Amino acid sequence: MDKEYFASINEVSRELGLPAHTLRYWEKQFPTVVRPIAGAGGRRYYRPETVARLKTIQDLLYNRGMTIAGVKKLIHNGDFSAMDMSTPMHEIPRATTHHDAYENNSAPIASSFDTTKIDLAIGLLTQARELLQ
Numbered sequence: 431m432d433k434e435y436f437a438s439i440n441e442v443s444r445e446l447g448l449p450a451h452t453l454r455y456w457e458k459q460f461p462t463v464v465r466p467i468a469g470a471g472g473r474r475y476y477r478p479e480t481v482a483r484l485k486t487i488q489d490l491l492y493n494r495g496m497t498i499a500g501v502k503k504l505i506h507n508g509d510f511s512a513m514d515m516s517t518p519m520h521e522i523p524r525a526t527t528h529h530d531a532y533e534n535n536s537a538p539i540a541s542s543f544d545t546t547k548i549d550l551a552i553g554l555l556t557q558a559r560e561l562l563q
Contacts, residue, residue: 436467436475446488456487459498463505493552
């Protein structure tokens with residue numbers, strides 16, 4: 431995507447493989463990091479950096495097992511801005527995964543929990559899914 435180019439919600443939806451209503455929902459859930467520009471007739475246009483943030487949110491929610499509350503916590507704590515899809519799971523602050531949702535987002539994951547192996551398994555499963563499609 432060109433640095434000076436603003437993408438419409440339909441273009442971003444296609445690029446991420448997500449429905450437009452999901453992007454609008456994320457705008458409401460993460461208003462400090464997902465702020466499209468309103469164009470004529472209220473149409474949404476996204477800057478390249480906003481699209482990058484959406485990709486990170488998508489990765490955290492769909493590939494790394496985080497909850498909406500966990501992503502909000504990352505944003506609130508200031509940890510989100512340094513995060514991208516190459517950030518290993520073990521470097522993501524604790525108490526932000528689905529596992530922790532059952533622990534009231536207060537208990538850290540056990541230290542023996544090796545997330546590096548999980549990241550590897552997710553990568554292998556993603557490759558297998560792509561081959562099967």
